[in-house]
Amino acid sequence: MNISQSWWKILGAVLVIYSTVYGFLSTVPALPILHQSIRNLYFHVPMWFAMIVLFSISVFHSIKFLNNGNEDSDLKAVQSVNAGIVFGILGIVTGAIWARFTWGQAWSFDVKQNFAAIALLLYFAYLILRNAIDEEQKRAKISAIYNIFAFPMMVVLLFVLPRIGDSLHPGNGGNPGFNAYDLDSRMRMVFYPACAGWIMIGYWIYTLLARVAKLEKKKTL
Amino acid sequence: MQLIKEVKFLIGKELLLEWRSKYALNGVVLYVVSTIFVCFLSFVSLSGVTWNALFWIIMLFASINAVSKSFLQESKGRQLYIYTIASPLALIISKTIYNVLLMLLLTLIALAFYTLVFDYVPQDMLLYIIATILGSISFSMIFTMVSAIASKAGNGGMLMSILSFPVIIPVITVLIKLSKNAIDGLDRSVSLDEIGILLTINVLVAAFSLLLFPYLWKD
Numbered sequence: 001m002n003i004s005q006s007w008w009k010i011l012g013a014v015l016v017i018y019s020t021v022y023g024f025l026s027t028v029p030a031l032p033i034l035h036q037s038i039r040n041l042y043f044h045v046p047m048w049f050a051m052i053v054l055f056s057i058s059v060f061h062s063i064k065f066l067n068n069g070n071e072d073s074d075l076k077a078v079q080s081v082n083a084g085i086v087f088g089i090l091g092i093v094t095g096a097i098w099a100r101f102t103w104g105q106a107w108s109f110d111v112k113q114n115f116a117a118i119a120l121l122l123y124f125a126y127l128i129l130r131n132a133i134d135e136e137q138k139r140a141k142i143s144a145i146y147n148i149f150a151f152p153m154m155v156v157l158l159f160v161l162p163r164i165g166d167s168l169h170p171g172n173g174g175n176p177g178f179n180a181y182d183l184d185s186r187m188r189m190v191f192y193p194a195c196a197g198w199i200m201i202g203y204w205i206y207t208l209l210a211r212v213a214k215l216e217k218k219k220t221l
Numbered sequence: 222m223q224l225i226k227e228v229k230f231l232i233g234k235e236l237l238l239e240w241r242s243k244y245a246l247n248g249v250v251l252y253v254v255s256t257i258f259v260c261f262l263s264f265v266s267l268s269g270v271t272w273n274a275l276f277w278i279i280m281l282f283a284s285i286n287a288v289s290k291s292f293l294q295e296s297k298g299r300q301l302y303i304y305t306i307a308s309p310l311a312l313i314i315s316k317t318i319y320n321v322l323l324m325l326l327l328t329l330i331a332l333a334f335y336t337l338v339f340d341y342v343p344q345d346m347l348l349y350i351i352a353t354i355l356g357s358i359s360f361s362m363i364f365t366m367v368s369a370i371a372s373k374a375g376n377g378g379m380l381m382s383i384l385s386f387p388v389i390i391p392v393i394t395v396l397i398k399l400s401k402n403a404i405d406g407l408d409r410s411v412s413l414d415e416i417g418i419l420l421t422i423n424v425l426v427a428a429f430s431l432l433l434f435p436y437l438w439k440d
Binding site: 066115118119121122125128129132133138141142145146148149150152153156157160161164165 | 366367370373374375380383384386387388390391394395398414415418421422425426429430433436437440
């Protein structure tokens with residue numbers, strides 16, 4: 001193993017282990033409603049960051065495919081969507097478990113929850129579109145187009161629409177949150193490494209998936 | 222200016238074809254009217270939130286039916302012919318404009334019939350009409366592009382709804398919020414946010430359609 005190439009994998013693993021251990025051990029500010037469940041910040045939020053990074057990588061490769069028609073780019077685009085969907089589902093699940101104890105219901109008709117689920121539907125539709133087309137070049141091209149078309153919609157769903165309705169999420173609609181006055185330096189010491197670590201792990205998973213898919217394709221040719 | 226000439230010609234072609242068969246408009250109007258009537262017979266009386274939600278659900282399905290035929294219906298041969306005589310930009314612009322016109326007509330007919338049958342008028346009718354106009358523009362722009370994608374995938378109706386529903390849901394939630402404001406007769410300045418978001422989504426969709434369609438169109 002060459003350390004100059006894989007330092008970020010080691011770093012990612014160390015950061016994730018660190019944030020998991022300290023996520024449970026470190027002291028947290030005592031806030032009403034949230035109490036100890038505030039620790040979910042270290043596990044729930046990084047999932048969404050990792051998902052958005054992976055979907056952005058996918059769009060990048062889709063654009064590349066439309067420009068050069070290289071099948072490798074298509075393969076990378078679909079594998080990063082696959083990895084991103086795993087993180088999206090984990091984000092929904094960690095959120096639902098947390099909501100079960102904090103809001104009383106796993107699915108509480110919260111705007112962010114609803115729109116995150118719809119954003120995932122977009123990417124399921126992308127995968128189904130891929131399955132519907134047999135011809136490889138055609139599949140790559142059409143799904144790349146849909147991927148690029150869907151991306152701004154995902155951005156609208158996740159970043160614009162939740163702003164116009166009151167969310168139950170901490171920090172929205174007068175709920176106590178992790179913003180400026182709450183997210184004290186102790187929490188930042190765990191939260192930022194957690195985000196960075198999970199993004200690196202997500203990227204690692206995606207590179208592995210892409211390499212496996214490439215090898216399988218070589219085998220069938 | 223070649224582009225404008227081509228767009229004008231293609232819209233003229235669509236209108237002429239429509240005028241000859243009168244199939245699309247009559248068919249979709251009949252579809253909407255009978256759906257509204259079925260809803261009337263099953264609900265008998267409606268008002269407020271349910272009235273609003275039902276209207277948008279009816280319009281959603283009517284517009285999918287109306288717009289999806291724009292690309293799905295055309296034969297391979299005719300597509301190839303258009304490919305040789307017009308630029309892809311002219312084609313997508315003309316199809317979108319034609320669909321916007323069709324949807325505007327359809328929504329206004331539907332709204333008139335809907336208010337007539339249920340005998341319920343929103344407090345701020347003008348704002349409600351603005352919402353339906355914005356809605357029909359966004360519906361037709363999104364569905365035109367998605368129907369182009371679905372027709373290239375060669376797998377008609379089902380793919381069309383799977384691909385377009387997640388894209389249309391954000392639009393429909395904003396629309397329902399906006400038209401709810403109109404029903405409650407809130408001050409119009411409250412609704413400016415929603416109108417802004419709808420316009421932004423429309424601009425985004427238009428920009429991405431124009432960028433992406435040329436790639437889709439050449440086989």
